[in-house]
Amino acid sequence: MKLKFGSVEENVVTREEFPLEKAREVLKDEVIAVLGYGVQGPGQALNLKDNGFNVIVGQRKGSKTWDKAIADGWVPGETLFELEEACQRGTILQFLLSDAGQIALWPMVKKHLTPGKALYFSHGFGITYKEKTGIIPPADVDVILVAPKGSGTSLRRMFVEGRGLNSSYAIFQDGTGKAKDRVIALGIGVGSGYLFETDFYREVTSDLTGERGTLMGAIQGIFAAQYEVLRANGHSPSEAFNETVEELTQSLMPLVAENGMDWMYANCSTTAQRGALDWWKPFRDASKPVFEALYESVKSGKEAQKSIDSNSKADYREKLEAELKELRESEMWQAGAVVRQLRPENN
Ligand SMILES: NC(=O)C1=CN([C@@H]2O[C@H](COP(=O)(O)OP(=O)(O)OC[C@H]3O[C@@H](n4cnc5c(N)ncnc54)[C@H](O)[C@@H]3O)[C@@H](O)[C@H]2O)C=CC1
Ligand SMILES: CC(=O)[C@](C)(O)C(=O)O
Ligand SMILES: [Mg+2]
Ligand SMILES: [Mg+2]
Numbered sequence: 001m002k003l004k005f006g007s008v009e010e011n012v013v014t015r016e017e018f019p020l021e022k023a024r025e026v027l028k029d030e031v032i033a034v035l036g037y038g039v040q041g042p043g044q045a046l047n048l049k050d051n052g053f054n055v056i057v058g059q060r061k062g063s064k065t066w067d068k069a070i071a072d073g074w075v076p077g078e079t080l081f082e083l084e085e086a087c088q089r090g091t092i093l094q095f096l097l098s099d100a101g102q103i104a105l106w107p108m109v110k111k112h113l114t115p116g117k118a119l120y121f122s123h124g125f126g127i128t129y130k131e132k133t134g135i136i137p138p139a140d141v142d143v144i145l146v147a148p149k150g151s152g153t154s155l156r157r158m159f160v161e162g163r164g165l166n167s168s169y170a171i172f173q174d175g176t177g178k179a180k181d182r183v184i185a186l187g188i189g190v191g192s193g194y195l196f197e198t199d200f201y202r203e204v205t206s207d208l209t210g211e212r213g214t215l216m217g218a219i220q221g222i223f224a225a226q227y228e229v230l231r232a233n234g235h236s237p238s239e240a241f242n243e244t245v246e247e248l249t250q251s252l253m254p255l256v257a258e259n260g261m262d263w264m265y266a267n268c269s270t271t272a273q274r275g276a277l278d279w280w281k282p283f284r285d286a287s288k289p290v291f292e293a294l295y296e297s298v299k300s301g302k303e304a305q306k307s308i309d310s311n312s313k314a315d316y317r318e319k320l321e322a323e324l325k326e327l328r329e330s331e332m333w334q335a336g337a338v339v340r341q342l343r344p345e346n347n
Contacts, residue, residue: 013184013195015164023185024052032186033058033090035083035109036097037065040122042072043152044094047159047191055079058086087112092120092182099125100311103133110137115175118142118182124204127172129304143173144183146190147203155191164193172200208298213291220327222287227332237335244332246339 001017002009034045035058048055057074058081059066066080074080087093087109095102095109103126113119119137121127124145126135137143148155148167155165169187171179187195198206211217223244230240255264265273297303310316327333340346 011197013169013187015188015194018184018188020051020188023188026181026185027053027092027189030054030091030182031056031089032092032094032189033086034094034096035059035086035105036095036101037069038096038098038152040148040152040155041065041096042068043148043155043159044096044122044190045074046072046156048186048189050159051189051191053189056081056086056089058083058090084108084112091116092118092186094120094122094186095126096122098311099123099133100308100316102126102135103308103312106133106135113138113141115140118144118176118179120183120186121145121200122147123207124170124198124200124202125304127200128204129301129308132301132304132308137173139173139175141173141175142171142179142182143175144179144186145170145172145198145200145203146183146187146192146195147198147207148190148192158193159191164191167192167195168198168203169195170197170199170203204304205295205298208303209291209295212294212298212303217294218287218290222283224330224332231331237331238339241332241335241339245336250343 001012001014003012004010030053032048032053032055034041034048034055037045037057037059041057041059045055045057056079057069059069061082069080070076081089083105090112093109093113097105106126109119115138119141121143122145124147126133127137127143130136146167146169148165150165158165167187167190169183171183174180176182184195227240227244230243231237235243252264252268255267265276268276310319313319
């Protein structure tokens with residue numbers, strides 16, 4: 001249906017419009033093979049299974065995530081297979097290996113993309129940067145995308161709570177004439193809230209910007225800047241952490257989520273409202289050039305190249321873990337660990 005977002009009209013799909021029963025009908029003869037069992041793999045595979053679809057998982061035997069898949073109820077030889085066997089058996093191949101991992105596996109996956117099958121992504125990366133990834137699908141298959149706008153962990157948690165994480169959807173190639181029904185049915189099946197339309201290029205450029213920007217990169221940057229200023233001016237870690245992070249995640253962001261920024265403001269003191277209304281624009285103006293540089297870096301393909309280069313190395317996991325450790329061991333997040341322990345619900 002068409003819905004207005006502000007003054008702009010968009011194409012969206014809701015569960016009322018495309019109920020689960022319809023999704024099941026559309027996909028009743030399909031075998032959905034979820035390839036990879038990292039973060040999105042478990043969320044999407046388990047939600048699809050609980051929603052009544054035929055799902056199998058493809059994962060490397062002997063890996064830690066193979067054991068995790070077994071612990072989650074997937075049965076070797078019945079619903080859990082080596083990647084190649086899953087590609088053989090599946091009619092819809094959900095390519096949920098890491099974006100860098102997809103490059104190495106592509107020649108094998110391609111071999112099993114026989115006419116009529118569908119290749120499904122949760123990111124526009126592999127297709128948009130085909131010069132870097134080599135992912136060029138044959139013409140007689142569907143190439144579709146459902147990109148949940150959040151972690152696979154949240155996708156699963158929200159499903160279990162009876163909620164839904166919003167996703168975008170796109171069709172890159174309609175090889176069978178059934179791509180539209182297939183992609184919407186899968187979007188509903190993985191547990192999306194509502195689905196909004198995009199294309200592979202827009203999905204990857206907005207997603208790379210968002211995760212580097214407000215969602216993950218910028219938020220840590222702004223936390224660190226304020227924390228450091230407070231500490232440099234003699235405030236304790238407890239005071240600095242509460243005033244920077246804990247109050248935001250525990251008290252104020254839930255209010256923003258519920259009813260918008262103005263409503264959160266309205267539930268704070270007039271003193272706070274005066275200051276926030278004065279200061280949000282200087283913060284916007286100071287950070288906007290950084291966001292513009294970030295978008296340029298995404299658009300030029302530089303961000304994609306960096307991600308491929310670093311995540312294709314044999315020791316990429318160890319390198320990432322070392323950098324996460326540095327973050328975890330910073331004073332701000334050490335303070336955070338203590339503050340979390342002290343939440344009454346945690347003891
Ligand atoms: N992490 C998330 O919640 C989100 C991820 N996505 C997209 O979903 C897709 C999957 O992402 P994640 O679940 O984060 O992936 P991930 O980084 O957790 O990796 C998934 C699986 O790929 C396997 N893998 C990596 N390299 C491999 C190789 N060379 N050979 C065989 N297996 C290999 C890993 O062992 C793991 O089981 C990506 O396209 C990503 O951009 C989209 C939205 C959110
Ligand atoms: C969770 C999500 O949507 C991200 C941040 O884009 C990702 O994990 O790539
Ligand atoms: Mg994302
Ligand atoms: Mg992403």
